[in-house]
Amino acid sequence: MQEIIQFLNEAKxxxxxxxxxxxxxxxxxxxxxEYEGKLCFCTNNKKEMYKQMKANPKIEISACGNEGKTLRIAGSVAFNTSREAKVKALEVNPHLKTMYSPDDGIFEVFYFIQGTAVFGDMKGGKKEVKL
Incomplete structure (x- = not known):
């Protein structure tokens, strides 16, 4: 999990x-x-992305890192509606406080309920990690 989070954070x-x-x-x-052992992200429930994930929870994430390294994560997501998850997200990234608060009714945290992360490189190498 930490390898995935580090890769995404370094990709920015x-x-x-x-x-x-x-x-x-x-x-x-x-x-x-990471929250409660789950790979988590956030969004606004007024956005089309939120509506699309509610209708079809299958998503994919793609990132490029240094030296031609890549990461793809595919799977299904669910939403954590707890105030604690929202507070943690705001602690992890204080900039989010300029847009959201735990009780604003629009801030949403979502996480993979199942999925696979694939680290790759331009030479065709790959390593899979189950979520």
Whole structure:
């Protein structure tokens, strides 16, 4: 788990894909944390991304690192609606406080309930990690 979080944090920006019907939708992301042993991210429940994940919880994340290294994470997500998860996210990334609060009714934390992370390189090497 820590290897995944470190890779995403070092990449700074990674991309999360959802589906809207038969159309993929991709957007940049920048927040990741571990909470209760789960790989967690956050969003706003007014965004299309939230609606897409509620309709179809299968997502994929892609990131590029240094020296041609890559990371892809595919699986299904669920939402942690606890105040504690939101507080932890705001502690991990205080900049989020400029947009959200634990009780604002829009801040959402989501996490992989199952999935696979694949570390790769441009030479075709890969290492899989089950979530």
């Amino acid at each position: 920006v990674f991309y999360l894909a959802t589906a809207e019907g038969d159309q993929p939708r991709v957007r940049p992301m920048g927040f990741v944390m």
